[in-house]
Every structure is written in structure tokens, then in C-alpha cells.
Amino acid sequence: MIEYHGKVLYGKDENKRCKMASTTKIMTAIVVVENVENLNERIKVSSKAAGTGGSRLGLHTNDVISVNDLLYGLLLRSGNDTAVALAEYVAGSVPQFAELMNKKAEELGLKDTHFVTPHGLDEEEHYTTAFELAKISDYALNIKKIEQIVKTKAYTVSINGYAKDISNTNELLGYIEGVYGVKTGFTNGANRCLVTSIKRGDMDVICVVLGADTKKDRSRDSVKLIEYTFANFQMVDLEFMIQDEFDNLVDIAKFNIIKGIDNNLNIDLEENDITLYPVNKKDIKDIKIETELKNELQAPVHKNDKIRKFNYTNRR
Secondary structure, three states, X not given: OEEEOOEEEEOOOOOOOEOOHHXXXXXXXXXXXXXXXXXXXXXXXXXXXXXXXXXXXXXXXXXXXXXXXXXXXXXXXXXXXXXXXXXXXXXXXXXXXXXXXXXXXXXXXXXXXXXXXXXXXXXXXXXXXXHHHHHHHHHHHOOHHHHHHHOOOEEEEEEOOEEEEEEOOOOOOOOOOOEEXXXXXXXXXXXXXXXXXXXXXXXXXXXXEEEEXXXXXXXXXXXXXXHHHHHHEEEEEOHHHXXXXXXXXXXXXXXXXXXXXOOOOOOOOOOOOOOEEEEEHHHHHHEEEEEEXXXXXXXXXXXXXXXXXXXXXXXX
16 A cells, blocks of 8 residues: 555555564554653663564563664564563553553554554554554654654664664665655464655655565565656645635625625635645546535624634545
8 A cells, every 4th residue: 555644545455453473563552752851861661571473673571772773673673572671661561551552543644553462473452553553653664763663774783771772673774766654564363564654856755565475575576666666656746726616615605694794705825735646647637626605694703713624635
């Protein structure tokens, strides 16, 4: 699946609930960064965290390491031991941390995502969809610290004062033009997973592949989706089209203000942060702006009340 700020450019079963393996750690990182004031604080690793199986940073009981280095171990090395260490530090336990993860998922409006662990080892009630995982990733990449970590190829962490070199498990980072994140994943239940963020020119998209049979398959499928997107989609600035539609509104709009002193309104166009949208090249000629207008309003009408909504559509 390919996503651009909530718009699916290409998808197949993108709303199907799936296991997500270590792509879980994208949400883990979000919760940690948003709940820890000092990322340089050093913590002691518990026996539970040290004993967590699967992919590991290699922590041992009573090791001392900073939260910052644990985040690098989480997102680069994909350490399950680091995930538990962070969860215990932030929330006291894995179940309590999972509650924070699910609360954040609810805040993001996710309906088909549920977390049980901070690492993503297979659990029946631990799932997401490709679309919602893209939304999580989009949110995460707007957090400077996370964006900085996931684009890092190699890093040196300090455990008990000793240096340990780690490298990013993302096989596309540094090899495919424009790739700057995000996270790999694998369990027997989830198979091979990969979330990729790619920016070329003014187009910045997220690619999600879940359930691939092999690492080679997930890489191949991701590259195919990425190259298809940049070959077939073009960024279009809708600002001028919206302005034209607004000017027409000013010329012809008439309002009935119930219980109002008069029916005259001073209307302005609200500034839109995002006016660039990716459009399939074959559909560019069919773009139009549709509007929803409330002609009948109830007094009092306040400053900044919204009376019209602009929607981008294709005629196809």
C-alpha cells in the first residue's frame, strides 16, 4: 500500500487486520518520546527485559543504558529487549505500556489497531492494518527525534559505558533513492513486514508491505510500489483552483440568516496548509473542486464560523 497524508494512492487489502511484528515499535517510539522528558536519562535493565527473546540489542540484567540509546536499539536493531526496557521505564510494566499505546491509537482515530506488547511478538489481539500502520508512521515521522533515528544507517550505543555498534535493519535505506525510514518486522505469524518512507522532490509517501513470504519478497514488492508511484503520480497544486472557486462564491453567494439583523456576510478563504496533492497523471485533466455550502445559517454567526467546504475530486 502507498499512502500520502491519509490518501491511499494504491492499496490491496489495506484495511485487513494483520499481525505487524516489529513495525509495532513505531508506536512504541511515539509513546516513549511523548512521555519522557529527558531522553538522556540512564536506566537499569530488568531481568524481564533482558530475558526477552527474538531480535535483541543484547541487554543483560542490571545493564545501564540511556533512553536515547534504547530508542536507537529499538528502531535500528529492532531489539525486543529494548522495547520491554522502555515499556517498564515509561509505564512500570508491559500491560500498562500497552494501555498507553492503545490510548494513542484511539487519539489517532484508529479503529482496526490494537496493541498487547511493545515489541510485536505474535499475540492474537495484537494487530493493525496497512492503512492504519501508515497513519501511525506518518504521525511518527512528524516527531523530529523519531524521524532522525529511522533515517540513520549506523549508530554507536553505550551500555555500561562500553561502545556497541549497531546498524539499521531496513534494507532499502541508502539503496533506493529517497528512502529515509521507517521500520522492518518479522515473526512466524506476521511473516516479513516493511514500512518505508520515501521523499523525491515534493512528493513524500509511505509504503507498507505486510505478510511477505521472504525478505527478498518484501523488498521487491516495496520497490515495485515505490517506483510505480513516482512513475505514475504527479504533485498538483490545488491552491489556484480553490481560489477561483472561492472568487465565484463571493460573486454569487446569497445567505439567509435566521433571526439575523441582515443577510450580508464578510467571507474569507481559510488558509490550507496542504494544497499539493499527488494525482495520477492520466487523471490530472479531470480534476475539479466540489463544494458544500450552508446557505441558511442560524444567528448569531460568529467570526471564523465555517460556511463552505472545498473537496478535491476526479470526474472519473
